[in-house]
Amino acid sequence: MQFKNFNNLPNRLQTKIEAVRKESDEYAADELIELGEEILSQLAAMGLAVYLQQENQKETFNDFVISLFLSNGHEYNAGPLYRWVANMLKEAKGK
Numbered sequence: 783m784q785f786k787n788f789n790n791l792p793n794r795l796q797t798k799i800e801a802v803r804k805e806s807d808e809y810a811a812d813e814l815i816e817l818g819e820e821i822l823s824q825l826a827a828m829g830l831a832v833y834l835q836q837e838n839q840k841e842t843f844n845d846f847v848i849s850l851f852l853s854n855g856h857e858y859n860a861g862p863l864y865r866w867v868a869n870m871l872k873e874a875k876g877k
Contacts, residue, residue: 795820822860829867836874843870 791799798817805813833843846866850858 792824795824819860822864826860826864826867829864829871832874833867833870838873838875840870846870 795817798813798820802810802813802817830847833839834847843866850863
């Protein structure tokens with residue numbers, strides 16, 4: 783597979799991209815899934831940072847944020863985490 787180099791990506795994302803590059807096209811499915819999960823996780827992290835800067839926050843979302851930070855990190859996978867954060871940002875204001 784061919785990927786354009788982006789030097790400003792987070793290290794974890796670069797590592798996942800490199801794993802896809804090294805794998806042959808026929809066997810890259812697992813690596814592509816891990817890359818997709820990492821992309822969703824990175825987007826969720828950025829969205830969560832934006833949400834935490836908002837003046838108007840919802841108790842439900844704040845409870846989720848607290849449970850997320852109190853978890854061991856394996857309780858949430860990338861897809862549902864991304865959906866939670868996307869919902870948190872529906873009414874976000876500002877930059």
